[in-house]
Amino acid sequence: MGTSEPIRNKRDVKRISEYYISTKPNERNAMLIIMGLNTALRISDLLKLKWKDVWNPVLHRPVDRLILNEQKTGKFQNIPLNSKVREALKTYRKVLKEKHRGESGFLDELKNYYLFYGRTLEKPMSRSEAYRIVKSAAEKIGLSDNISCHSLRKTFGYFAWKKGIPPAVIMDIYNHSSYEITRRYLGIVQDDKDRVFLINKL
DSSP states (O other): OOOOOOOOOHHHHHHHHHIIIIISOOHHHHHHHHHHHHHOOOHHHHHTOBHHHHEETTTTEEOSEEEEEOTTTOOEEEEEOOHHHHHHHHHHHHHHHHHTTTOTTHHHHHTTSBTTBSSSTTSBOOHHHHHHHHHHHHHHTTOOTTOOHHHHHHHHHHHHHHTTOOHHHHHHHHTOSOHHHHHHHHTHHHHHHHHHHHHOOO
């Protein structure tokens, strides 16, 4: 298996985001992909999230910012949640509420449950299960073999770069020590070279 690659086509990003919404409905799986694409978090950090990290029980809505320490680096992250993530959280919570309707105290306990649960709400999904979820969606929509959970994180940075976000900002989000590392991480070096050959028509 090769190194995981970002998803470079916006249409494919939309298709994988919606696979578990329209093609094979599963709100938990859809939330995993949407959250991965929109927060640039490693899968290890996504899987440790609980509802209390993403939902404000007083205002009855998603939090504005996700605050955590990265598991791998120990570094602090303060991530504003965009409208796509917040809407997905509302839908996901509504589905869970309906599924557990009639269970006394369910919503009170939900805050302590894992966002991406495994066999039970009290236990997190395994990394291998998360991989299968992303891999299955990628295969079904015809993406390459090099798409994995890490591709979601890379896709975030790739499209930030395409939109002209300053390199230093992308590097800081990833906690990389240099932009050269970020360029290689996202496969930007080859993209830069390809663009020269494609636009330099003599």
